[in-house]
Amino acid sequence: MIELKNVEKSFGRVKVLKGVSFSVSENERVALLGPNGSGKTTIVRIITGQIRPTRGTVVVCGRDRIDESVKSRMGVVSHNTFLYDDLTAYENLQFFAGIYGVDDSRIRELLEQFGLWRRRHDLVRNYSRGMKQRLSIARALLNEPDILILDEPTTGLDVEGRERLFEAVKDYKSTLLFTTHNLGEAEELCERVVMLRDGEIAYDGEIGDVEETYRRVML
């Protein structure tokens, strides 16, 4: 579903990704781990078509151009919430439901699932950070995407929000790429782990005892 081959990315003179290769098969659940600044979000931005690699190839859903048809098959939760502040929560989901041809009943289901139904008519600008994050997750799940990409999705979530997210991700049966700094979360949701250090892959394998592997490979 996702394949990166020798991907390099430079910003100005700084090379942030130094020849990254890994793939994620259909229905596989992969955690992407690594310290601050190791390049995880840069990889996510490349896979989701927000930026292009300087060198190398990226193939997603069999396509080497991340165009709208590929993007419509991905659900993404990232630092960018992809929400409109001047619309209500309901209107935000309605807008994306319109693009994907998703039924109104799915909007209600997700708003209830993420505990936002009562506040559905509030403007997103008046939402708290955690509420925005919950809505962003609902938006990513709206069209039951073939690939779910979660870049540090628990940022700002309270205990209940985190539990609702994990329930939703466990119910979701397709391909998952998940970046986190929480090794326990990676172990709970994923079967494989890719560890990134300074723009290079340091480990790619079964998740196993992720804390032990992380300590051995990264520290």
Ligand SMILES: Nc1ncnc2c1ncn2[C@@H]1O[C@H](COP(=O)(O)OP(=O)(O)OP(=O)(O)O)[C@@H](O)[C@H]1O
């Ligand atoms: N637009 C940009 N211009 C210049 N440098 C950038 C840009 N985007 C990212 N970088 C640099 O690329 C490196 C990797 O950043 P990235 O956000 O991918 O790391 P990360 O692994 O996601 O980190 P974190 O765990 O802190 O979120 C960092 O040194 C960052 O400063």
